[in-house]
Amino acid sequence: xxxxxxxxxxxxxxxxxxxVVRYGFTLEKNLPETLAADxxxxxxxxxxxxxxxxxxxxxxxLQQTALRKSTTRDPDPSTAENTYQYEAKISGLSPNExxxxxxxxxxxLLAGDDPSYYFKTLxxxxxxxxxxxxxxxxxxxxxxxxxxxxxxxxxxxxESDDALTQFLHVxxxxxxxxxxxxFQRNFFEIYDRTLRNTVCWPTMGNHEGxxxxxISGIGPYYDAYVVPTNAEAGGVPSxxxxxxxxxxxxxxxxxLDSHDxxxxxxxxxxxxxxxxxxxxxxxxxxxxxxxxxYTKGSHDSDAEGQLREMRTHIMPILxxxxxxxxxxxxxxxxxRSMLIDGAYATPTRAEGVxxxxxxxxxxxxxxxxxxxxxxxxxxxxxxxxxxxxxxLSRRGTMPIMREILLEHGSVIxxxxxxxxxxxxxxxxxxxxxxxxxxxxxxxxxxPIDNPWQPEKLPAELSALTxxxxxxxxxxxxxxxxVTNGRNAEIQLAKREENDEKYIHLKGKExxxxxxxxxxxxxxxxxxxxxxxxxxxxxxxxxxxxxxxxFTNPRNYFSLEVNAKKNTVTLYKIKSGKQSKIYSKKHKVxxxxxxxxxxxxxxxxxxxEFDDLNLFSKSxxxxxVNGQAGFxxxxxTIAHYRKVELEHH
Ligand SMILES: [Fe+2]
Numbered sequence: 298x299x300x301x302x303x304x305x306x307x308x309x310x311x312x313x314x315x316x317v318v319r320y321g322f323t324l325e326k327n328l329p330e331t332l333a334a335d336x337x338x339x340x341x342x343x344x345x346x347x348x349x350x351x352x353x354x355x356x357x358x359l360q361q362t363a364l365r366k367s368t369t370r371d372p373d374p375s376t377a378e379n380t381y382q383y384e385a386k387i388s389g390l391s392p393n394e395x396x397x398x399x400x401x402x403x404x405x406l407l408a409g410d411d412p413s414y415y416f417k418t419l420x421x422x423x424x425x426x427x428x429x430x431x432x433x434x435x436x437x438x439x440x441x442x443x444x445x446x447x448x449x450x451x452x453x454x455x456e457s458d459d460a461l462t463q464f465l466h467v468x469x470x471x472x473x474x475x476x477x478x479x480f481q482r483n484f485f486e487i488y489d490r491t492l493r494n495t496v497c498w499p500t501m502g503n504h505e506g507x508x509x510x511x512i513s514g515i516g517p518y519y520d521a522y523v524v525p526t527n528a529e530a531g532g533v534p535s536x537x538x539x540x541x542x543x544x545x546x547x548x549x550x551x552x553l554d555s556h557d558x559x560x561x562x563x564x565x566x567x568x569x570x571x572x573x574x575x576x577x578x579x580x581x582x583x584x585x586x587x588x589x590x591y592t593k594g595s596h597d598s599d600a601e602g603q604l605r606e607m608r609t610h611i612m613p614i615l616x617x618x619x620x621x622x623x624x625x626x627x628x629x630x631x632x633r634s635m636l637i638d639g640a641y642a643t644p645t646r647a648e649g650v651x652x653x654x655x656x657x658x659x660x661x662x663x664x665x666x667x668x669x670x671x672x673x674x675x676x677x678x679x680x681x682x683x684x685x686x687x688x689l690s691r692r693g694t695m696p697i698m699r700e701i702l703l704e705h706g707s708v709i710x711x712x713x714x715x716x717x718x719x720x721x722x723x724x725x726x727x728x729x730x731x732x733x734x735x736x737x738x739x740x741x742x743x744p745i746d747n748p749w750q751p752e753k754l755p756a757e758l759s760a761l762t763x764x765x766x767x768x769x770x771x772x773x774x775x776x777x778x779v780t781n782g783r784n785a786e787i788q789l790a791k792r793e794e795n796d797e798k799y800i801h802l803k804g805k806e807x808x809x810x811x812x813x814x815x816x817x818x819x820x821x822x823x824x825x826x827x828x829x830x831x832x833x834x835x836x837x838x839x840x841x842x843x844x845x846x847f848t849n850p851r852n853y854f855s856l857e858v859n860a861k862k863n864t865v866t867l868y869k870i871k872s873g874k875q876s877k878i879y880s881k882k883h884k885v886x887x888x889x890x891x892x893x894x895x896x897x898x899x900x901x902x903x904x905e906f907d908d909l910n911l912f913s914k915s916x917x918x919x920x921v922n923g924q925a926g927f928x929x930x931x932x933t934i935a936h937y938r939k940v941e942l943e944h945h
Contacts, residue, residue, distance in 0.1 A: 298523040299496045300530040300543075303388045304416040305523045306398060309380055313345075314402035316383040322396050324412055332385050340520070342380040354382055355477060355517045357508065374476030374508045374517060384523055392421040408493070415494045417462065419545050422531045423578065425714050426546035429459050431491070432708040434467035434587075434626025435502070436685030437483035442705045443686030445724035447488060450707055453722055459711070463545065464488075464495045467626035467682060468502025468556075468587030475505030477517040484521070498524065500552050501539065502587045502626065511539035511554040524552075533573040540566050542573050548712055549579035553611065555588035555625075560606040567614060574618035580736065581712060582671050584615050585624040589681045591645055593693035594630025594703075599644040609641050619671030621717065621734055624708070626683035630691050631702040631721050633730055635748065636665040636676035640697055647696035647748045652676040654748035656699055657732030664733035666740045669715065675742050678734060680719065682708045694753045700730045701751055856904060865904065865911055879914045 298305040306318055316337045319328035341347055343356040354376035362374075383400070390396070395417045399409030408414065420426035431450055436443045454461055471479040485492065499522050501509060509516020514537060524541050527534045531544030532551075539554035551570065558566050574582075590608035591598050598604040604627075615623065616638055636653035640646075647654075653676065655662025667675045679697070689703050706723035715737050721730035855875075857866045866880040903913040 298525060298529070299416065299419050300525065301392045301419045301421055302390050303386055303529070304390065304396070304418055304496075305384055305386045306400065306416070307382065307384050307523055308400050308408065309382045310402065310407070311377075311381075312379050313381055314407075316385070317401040317403065318385045318387065318398055319401060319410075320387060320396050320398040320416075322394070324397055328397060328399055328410060330387075332387055336385065338384040340382040340384070342376040342378055344378045345381070354380055354520050355508070355515065361508075374474055374478075376477045376517070376520065377481075380477075382520065387416075390418045392418055392424075393426060394418045413490065413493055416496075417494075419530055419543075421546070422544040424546050425580075427459065427713040428462045428545055428548065428711070429454075430463040430465055430710040430712070431461050431495070432465045432467065432585075432624055432680070432682050432710060433470075433685040434624075434681075435469040435629055435683040435687045436466075436487075437470040437472045437479065437504070438686045439472075439479075439483040439487065440686060442724055443483070443487055446685050446705050446707050447491070449722055449724050449726040450709065451490065452726055453709070461491065461495050464491060464497040465585055465624065466497055466499045467585050467624055468500050469504045469626060469683075469687065470499065470502065471517070471521075472504050472687065474507035475502075475516065475518055476508055477520070480517050480521050497522070498543070498550065498552060498585075500586045501554055501556055503556050506556045511537070511557045514538045533569065533576055535569050535573075537566075537569075540569065544579060547580035549577045549582050551582070551584040551615075553584065553586040553607075555586040555603055555607050555611075560603070560610050562610050562614070567610060570611070570614055574614065577618065577671065580670060580715070581622075581717065582615070582618060582620045583622045583624070584620055587625060588627045589625035589632075589679070589683075590623070591634060591640065591679050591695050591697055592625075592628035592630070592632055592681050592683075593691065593695040594628030594632060594681060594683060595688075595690040595692070596628040597692060598628075598695070605643055608645075609643075612641060616677065617673045619673055619675060620677045621667070621671075621736070622678050622680065622710075622719070624680045624682060626681065626685070628681050628683045629687050629689045630681060631684045631700070631704070631706060631708075631730070632679070632681040632695060632698045633700040633719070633721070633732065634679040634695075634697045635699045636667075636678060636734075636742075637697050638674045638676045638742075638744070645695060645697060647750060648746060649744045651697060651745045651748035652742040654699075654745055657734070659731075659733050664716070664735045667734060667736045667742070668740045669736050669738060675740070678719070678732065680708055682721075694751050696750055698751050699732075699749070702729055704729065867902065867904065867912075867914060867916075869916060878916055879912055881912050883911060 316334055316339065318332040320330045321328040339351045340354050341351045342354045356375045395415055397415050399414060400407045433446065436446065470484045472483060501511060501518050505518040509518035519538050522538070524538050525543050526536055526538055526541055532542030532549065535541045539558060540552055542549065542551045551573065553566060553570065558564065561567060586607065588603040588607055589598055590604060590612055592604065596604060598608060635651045637650050638652055640650035653665050657665045657678070665676065665678065684705050685707055686705065689705065691701065691703050694701065702721065704723045706721050706729065709720045709722055711718045715735055717734045719732050720728055723729050855868045855870060857868065863882055863884050864880050865883045867878040868875050869878050901913055902916050904911045
């Protein structure tokens with residue numbers, strides 16, 4: 298922990314030692330100042346013979362062992378035997394003061410006395426002071442990606458002009474159960490080089506929550522950190538290590554526990570938050586916790602309780618106080634929003650909650666502009682930075698997001714004066730997102746009715762979207778129907794533009810159910826059926842079927858496009874029984890858009906594929922009977938577009 302006039306150095310030894318911290322303010326001299334044992338808090342594991350009455354480090358209660366959702370990777374989450382933890386608070390320092398330190402056992406150097414072991418106190422509250430903050434989430438696997446994300450940050454910082462000043466971790470730093478050993482292996486050993494000189498401000502993730510409890514403040518998570526509970530670095534005392542606030546110059550930070558505390562406005566945490574924000578006097582307000590109010594990564598904020606509650610209960614309090622930036626994790630993805638306000642509804646929609654739908658990039662659409670100071674409802678940027686090491690996934694598209702990236706990385710924030718710049722640095726040290734918020738003068742901000750929208754995933758578009766249109770005069774098909782749709786909800790909307798008539802049928806969003814969509818009563822010489830649908834990659838049976846010539850759902854013709862076998866096959870289905878009419882080898886590359894045409898002329902059916910005549914076959918009947926359809930199978934790997942059905 299750092300404050301404006303103190304720094305707390307924390308370390309451990311295996312077995313007892315005579316703890317001493319030596320420190321000084323220049324590297325040239327030997328560290329002249331000493332903080333000796335009687336000023337250092339000592340805590341010990343429960344097995345240590347403890348006649349000094351030291352407070353104990355975590356020992357898991359037996360009943361909790363039984364309840365714990367263990368991954369069984371670490372059967373004993375208690376602190377390793379013979380562990381001593383030392384917490385040495387160096388007081389009486391000046392704001393923004395840099396010092397160097399070393400820890401000793403008596404006269405024996407244990408660590409430090411080298412330029413990488415330094416500390417820096419916080420700048421005075423309210424003053425302008427450049428800050429460079431590293432923000433990481435969901436990192437604690439101990440694996441390669443976690444290490445790469447860390448190294449990428451170190452290299453990027455080394456190549457830049459400014460050092461890191463703070464480290465924020467948004468939770469899940471010690472998979473799978475936040476045990477003491479997992480903290481050691483997956484947090485302290487990985488980030489060692491950063492932690493020796495940069496304070497980490499943490500929030501507890503659900504995985505730490507397997508062994509640590511916000512309500513009691515007990516567990517390996519609470520042993521691992523020293524955080525301000527009594528407004529030691531500004532703000533209002535929270536009396537809890539689970540949630541707290543602090544000032545860094547003109548920035549006020551609020552850390553919340555979204556995991557295992559009451560998230561309602563009447564709860565102790567929200568009550569404290571309100572009291573804290575009532576007193577805040579800063580230029581910037583930044584909040585962070587674990588469960589994101591807006592995400593469609595590995596988690597869905599429209600569907601999950603903790604995420605919804607942080608959105609509906611906590612976001613209104615923060616936005617009324619003028620929050621600028623909210624940083625969370627939990628969802629293993631990078632998502633960064635536009636400038637938003639008032640998005641409390643479920644599901645989250647972008648309409649009417651986006652105040653600036655640009656990309657926020659000073660070299661692109663321009664920085665997000667807000668008025669100087671903290672003003673209610675002037676918009677904030679949400680960052681989900683759950684991509685620090687754990688496996689990534691994306692289940693959909695959160696419509697308020699401006700950037701959605703499925704790659705490992707972290708966030709580097711620069712705040713200086715009236716400008717905040719956020720960068721996403723991936724694990725290959727590439728800068729993948731950049732935005733700025735500038736707070737200056739008076740800015741008039743209003744919600745945009747129809748803001749920019751991120752591109753949806755193919756899977757989301759698998760909701761069938763059929764556009765029937767005809768360019769000539771004449772009637773549209775007389776009817777439309779859906780069969781085998783199960784939960785496919787089709788919306789029917791007619792519109793006319795110029796001389797063209799449209800009927801738009803759209804499947805329920807996120808629906809992956811096979812559906813037949815039928816258009817009845819083709820009466821014109823030429824009917825074009827323009828079909829758009831997309832199916833996600835990576836599914837097992839690449840199969841798409843076009844259907845025409847219905848008399849009923851058991852009698853029809855179908856064209857199957859199979860990307861696995863590279864075949865295009867025409868079938869006749871009579872009384873539900875399928876017989877093959879013709880099959881042709883045709884290499885199908887489903888990464889590109891295709892244009893299919895089925896042309897029916899009496900009993901002759903012609904199949905065209907990207908304007909190439911694939912084959913013409915007699916189907917032995919004239920019965921095409923004015924109906925045509927298209928079916929998608931959930932297993933299809935395909936992007937299809939522009940299917941034309943011509944009846945002659
Ligand atoms: Fe999580």
